[in-house]
Amino acid sequence: MLVFAISDKGGTGRSVTSSNIVYRRALQGQDVCYLDFDFGSPTVGAIFRVSTASRGTTRGGMHRYLQGEITEPSRIDVWTESDRDTIRAKPAGAGQMVLLPGDQGGGEFATFDAEMLKRCVRLFAKLHEQFDLIMVDLSAGRSFAAHLALAATAQLPKIPARWLVFHRWTRQHIIAANGLVKGEHGLLDVGREYGHDPGALTDRIRFVRTAVLELGSGDFAHLRPAQRSWLNEIDRELRELATRNGVGLTTMLGKVPLDPVLQWREQLISDEDVAGTEIANAETVFAFDDLAKKIVDDTAWEGL
Amino acid sequence: MTSFSEVTAERQIKSGPLSHVSVELGHLYMEDFQAGPDRLRQQFAMVAPWLETVRRSWQNRTPGGRARISTCFLIDDYFSRFSTPDELVPMILDAAAENDLVIDYLARESACAEADGVKLAKLVEDRLVPDPPPGTHSWRPPPHETGWLANGTRSPVAGAGQAMKPQIRWEPPTQNAKRGHSIFVDVELWNDDNRGRTWSCPFLAAVWQLLRLGLLRNEGRLPVQPVQVDGGFPRDWDELPPVVKLNKSATPFSAYTTMSVLSTRFLQVELAVRTILSQVSVDEEVLKQVLSRSTDEDLRLEEELVDRISYVFL
Amino acid sequence: MLIMGEVRTGLLQNSAEIEERDHQTVLGLLAGERVRMSRRPIVYAVSPDLLTGVDCRLPSASNARIRGVGTLVSRATITGGRILQGSSYVRVVRGEVNHRLPWSHYLARPGVVEVLGKVSAPDLAGGFLAFGPPGEQLDLGSVSDRFMDVVQESALLDLRAPFRSDRTRLRWVAETGEPGVHFILGESTGRTLRLTHHGEFSPAVVDLCEDLALHDWLLTALLTIVQRARIGGASRPEVSARLAPAVDTLLHLWMPGARIHPSLAPLWENLERTPGFSRQWQSLVERVRDQLAVNTLALLRETNG
Structure with missing residues (x-):
């Protein structure tokens, strides 16, 4: 299955959430890979703590592959090449976890041609042979990466594809997330151009809320009553806004609570980070785990 | 070799009869037809002495002077259709007869695209093995994906470049087998539109040469x-x-060698034909058959395909 | 002087074995040529030979700059309607001249790469079998891979393979000499094979390498399935469910040496002694069957008791 991670704005936690979903899926025993299609900023190696690819690879990555300079993009086995001991300790029964990084110094593409599209289609098809989950992390906003992904999936109707749109729980983000999907030159618009059926494509898009503050949780115990009622009021407004924008509960796949660890360092959250050093919250891992299951759970993706 | 004991596992290649040379007395396109029968007569008058020269030279090369020479004539019915066979063919034959020329075989150009249900052009396209520019270490997009075939490396184009990367600067194209300087040739093999695929004139002409050389097989x-x-x-x-x-x-249509007597306006087309033919891989088995036959006849054939093809441009 | 090749092996991307009549469509990579098939002892189909032109550096253990020009021969095969292989090889010979000739010269010698300049066979073989990083050097594997991709793109396949699997890559070199064979299993998906045989090179050698690659892939795939099943770690029904694809898809495909020319059979027998492919396969198969039997019994006891 192909899963595309996209967000209208930067800073939504798209990369770190999708990386953690991949990690959780691998722990659940599935073979997974992560493709860095954030062409303007190929830094996903940093999240997986693979120092040889923290700013992209020098051994031939996604940029050079798509441009036809190399026949295969290089792959990194995260279980063996991560610098973090807790990640390197691959548990029994875990699946493969492979990273396909961008090139060091690689930039956003100005356009793509027919040959590049063919190469992209071939890569997706080949990865589908090997991996249960292929997570493709796309550049923020309307990008050629998103165009390329839409064009390529239109040519691969037999490979299931799903889209995750990440947004924060703010007015601006909710409106932006809706615009990215339904607005002019949004996913549906561009998808139609490449031959996607808008109805079918809509069914394959779900939203993920990130850095969410749970009002009922203990974090808010110290708030003054005035602050609490203001927050409640805003939250109600946001929920209304979200529903009006088609970003409401029915189209939401999951939400990730605000976790201090992720605010300061984008990283994979291992069970050790929760149970051992206790730097991360159990709720965060629970949210990732839940998303990792829902991504492939067909009942979460039934037509609306 | 895998020992296939079953029928479908074996490969059988038929062989056909061959003349020594197949001489093409001309191509007929719409504009020739529109110019009237006089134009055709003039053309045949110019061709006649060259056919005689070819005949004499092959008679000198063959034991007992028993040279097998067949003549042929090609009519375009692919790019444009004009007149009808019952009107046109007698006119061509009359014009030839006035110049003491005998046309043994008449072919339709569309036959080079598809004949008797066999897609000949596709057959040849699949057998293109592009001349690799230096540095080709692996697979490259084959011509059937792009529709173009070159004899070297094209100038780089500014295509899907990356942001904040230096712009691509112009560089000259180069011919792979250049001698000091390049003569770069890039041939369009076909184009597609809503009516389907149209093969280019040089590509069909390349198929025509292979047919005349008896080198094509279908299953x-x-x-x-x-x-x-x-x-x-x-x-x-x-x-x-x-x-x-x-x-x-007439002696057989196909021959060990071909000679085409053509107007100089076909010069570019034939350069393109040679560019294509020098990148066609002909079945080894078929080549062996032709070789062993020619050896039996004490005939030395050129090893390379393009060297078995010759022209007179008028 | 030296033949080198690379076989890539993987699972055909279809939920079921493909039908006999579909092989022509799936493997018909060249118009006007039939796919050759044999049905005993297992359905086996092979595409027509395909040529690819190259002009590049050849591998070298000493990092010498050796340029070769010519064509590779490739083909794709399907065994048992299930396993797909892409295979390419090339015969490296010393060219008569030190400069590149017109392309038609090389086209007249299909499957031959001529070296412009000096070359030593051991240096070439050493460089090739070292699996260096992909670069400017001759890359037989990606050509093999490419033809597998073309097959997998066939509209006839539903892309719903019973399990995920990685393609393995087997690089081989063959020379004339006292018969011998040396197989090395690499860390990841890479394997190497050096073999020497009596007489001139023939495509039977390629058949042998492909057959070996096929069985090595089967063993690798079955091992992965068994490891992932977490026997003893996961619940019995889970283990059984994870082992099921192996039984459905793989177990009946084991037929080492079935298509090997008799003159090369002793080489297969060598490989059966060390590393002992069939021994390992048998013990894995028994483990899978025992597990399924035990799990079924346990399940029966639960439902009855």
């Missing part, structure tokens, strides 16, 4: 068999066999 069989027609030509081009045998006593 091991000879794809186009000349059909004898004794007078009475149809009114519709589609009813005319792809290759018509006009002369009962």
